[in-house]
Amino acid sequence: MRALIRLLPLLMIVLVACSPEKLDFAYDDLPPGDPARGAELYVRSSGGSASCQSCHSLDGVKGAGPPLDGYAGVAGERVDGKSAEVYTFESLLRPSKHLVRGYSNVMPSDYTDKLSRQEIADLIAYMLTLQ
Numbered sequence: 001m002r003a004l005i006r007l008l009p010l011l012m013i014v015l016v017a018c019s020p021e022k023l024d025f026a027y028d029d030l031p032p033g034d035p036a037r038g039a040e041l042y043v044r045s046s047g048g049s050a051s052c053q054s055c056h057s058l059d060g061v062k063g064a065g066p067p068l069d070g071y072a073g074v075a076g077e078r079v080d081g082k083s084a085e086v087y088t089f090e091s092l093l094r095p096s097k098h099l100v101r102g103y104s105n106v107m108p109s110d111y112t113d114k115l116s117r118q119e120i121a122d123l124i125a126y127m128l129t130l131q
Helices: 002-018 035-043 071-077 084-093 117-127
Strands: none
Touching: 035 117, 071 084, 071 117, 084 117
């Protein structure tokens, strides 16, 4: 038991070190999003990363990432206290923060380097139209 108590601080340090780094901006800092531009971003690759559609289908077919059909209806219910907008923002930019059951974290976490704030807002706006 004493050994476990001694290891607890080390475990806490490891967990903090492995957690995603904080973002230097929040959802509320984004400009208004354009769903039409977001739809265009969904199908094209960005900064060397695969397109969203290569891992996330819109027709319910499971891929490397969860399908996005019906996304607008469930995004606000996935995490207590998080709006659909904030949940989507965090899931896009820090994908390990909210993993959907049955999926592992294979999504790139460097979209803050590859997408402008406008593009992030556009993708979120588009995703929140998906019924």
